[in-house]
Amino acid sequence: MDKVMRLATEKGVVIFTKSSCCLCYAVKILFEEIGVSPEVHEIDTDPDGREMEKALTRLGCKAPVPAVFIGGKLMGSTNEIMSMHLSGSLTQLLKPYQTSSLS
Numbered sequence: 001m002d003k004v005m006r007l008a009t010e011k012g013v014v015i016f017t018k019s020s021c022c023l024c025y026a027v028k029i030l031f032e033e034i035g036v037s038p039e040v041h042e043i044d045t046d047p048d049g050r051e052m053e054k055a056l057t058r059l060g061c062k063a064p065v066p067a068v069f070i071g072g073k074l075m076g077s078t079n080e081i082m083s084m085h086l087s088g089s090l091t092q093l094l095k096p097y098q099t100s101s102l103s
Contacts, residue, residue, distance in 0.1 A: 001055040003048055009072040011039040012097040016056060016067040018044040023078045024066040030081070034091055035098040038068075070094065 008014050013031065015038045017024035031038050043049040043056075043065065056064040063077040070093055075081060084090035 001058065004052050004055040004059070007039075007041055008069040008074070012071060013038040013094065014041065014069040015039070016041050016043055016052065016065055016069075018042060018065050020044070021065055023063075027066045027068065027078060027081055030085060031094070034094050036094050037099050070097070 004016070007016075013036050015024070015027060015031070017028065017040055019042045028038065028040060041052075043052045046052060053064045056067045059067075059074050061067045061074065061077055062079075066077055066081075068075045068077070068081050075084070075093075081090065084093070
């Protein structure tokens with residue numbers, strides 16, 4: 001749990017993923033399209049990956065990946081992120097972390 005929390009707060013936007021997960025890929029692309037470059041941690045390539053997955057579940061992620069943290073706070077997985085995006089609240093939340101201007 002300590003490793004997950006440390007990594008989740010190292011950068012403004014952090015996503016825990018698995019390299020073979022298509023939903024993880026979709027969430028990463030969404031953030032890039034919004035103009036945010038998240039810190040991505042692929043837990044299936046980390047020696048502590050199984051423990052990290054358990055920690056993400058204990059933190060409240062219904063699906064352990066993708067697990068999205070914004071400003072060190074767990075925002076959720078694909079369903080929560082897509083709901084926020086469709087309501088417009090995700091873009092507002094990500095404004096401080098945008099690295100490129102949107103047209």
